[in-house]
Amino acid sequence: MEPTKAGRRPKGSSVLEPKARTELRQLAARGTHEWEAIAAILDAGLLASVGFSVDGQPFVLPMLYGRAGRTLYLHGAASARIMTVLGGAIPVCVSVTLVDGMVLARSAFNHSMNYRSVVAFGTARTIEDPRAKLSALRALSEHMLAGRWDDVRGPNRSELAQTAVLAMDIEEASAKVRNGPPIDDEADLPRPTWAGVLPLSTVAAAPVADPQLRPGIALPSYLENAGEAGRS
């Protein structure tokens, strides 16, 4: 990622110091600790794989997330054991991956994927303050679908109490990106094997109205072009 002009560098722009957890050992040319690259991938993703460990047993669960600056938000049922475990100041790893294509080389060995991925580390804490909870839930909702929050009934006191919301300040993070064609060995180029990239993306189809939708309710503008544009 090319650095922007110094004078136009966004506030908070920096390189996250690589430490033991995120040192880029394999294929370091594909990796970066640039915060802008990390944030762009986090914003383009939809689900995170959230990893934690209980008595040495690892768990990985898919969760929606939101972001504000270098803080990630997660939520779940307050009655869920995982939310209590995650809120208990244990180390957490959040992984977000966007798949951009299959890289089809002439040799099995040089096959790869085009992708953008982030691995972020931190410690989650439970947000107790109702106003801070609401703000985090808005970030989660806006991350899922921008414009939706202001269009729906917000959580009431009981719903807010039933929802556990966690904040995880990102202590360390790294991004990896691969794009472009396959890189074959010179000796394989004459092979009669088709080589190239099969582009993949997550796309939205036309919205499907709830069978109980009252007549005369128009599709909101933030969904109008959803069927044409991809998520990433």
Add this chain to the structure above:
Amino acid sequence: MEPTKAGRRPKGSSVLEPKARTELRQLAARGTHEWEAIAAILDAGLLASVGFSVDGQPFVLPMLYGRAGRTLYLHGAASARIMTVLGGAIPVCVSVTLVDGMVLARSAFNHSMNYRSVVAFGTARTIEDPRAKLSALRALSEHMLAGRWDDVRGPNRSELAQTAVLAMDIEEASAKVRNGPPIDDEADLPRPTWAGVLPLSTVAAAPVADPQLRPGIALPSYLENAGEAGRS
């Protein structure tokens, strides 16, 4: 998932015994330990989020995978620290999630996702035998893109030595599936908010030939319809 007729039940069909790691506590109605449901999701997925823990620090990394029966295969550079760590008989959690849509309710609280996900637990071991390694790599390749393996140059001895291949027998697994429209509170139904589902899927666009592709090499049949059909 409805059980099939006893007489037509596929060999190996069974319910994986739920244990502490996979007991379905939240929204148990969405969960299953039926092996067929678990296998179908594993086969439809492309990337797994592989979780493990080193000295209490959780790590989650995106990896391609393959499946043969109840064994999952993973691979990576033999020089990669993660492959040594993962092959060291430590507990591993593999999570695969397919996103099928955003569930847009009239209240923020009743928003959800339509998805199919599997969480599987086991212990990975390094495959040393070259023939077993090749067989696992074929499973990985065929999982990524069926038909590709027979079309490419297979790994030579040096490439095989540079590739670490792991096998993880699934000891416990569970699947969760949500589909269908939003489920709103009765009191919210008269609201003038559009409600329904925004379907999401991972789809392939037209294949992009390698700039170095020799003229006259046709697109293989297993890629011909790739741009029309989704991955899941």
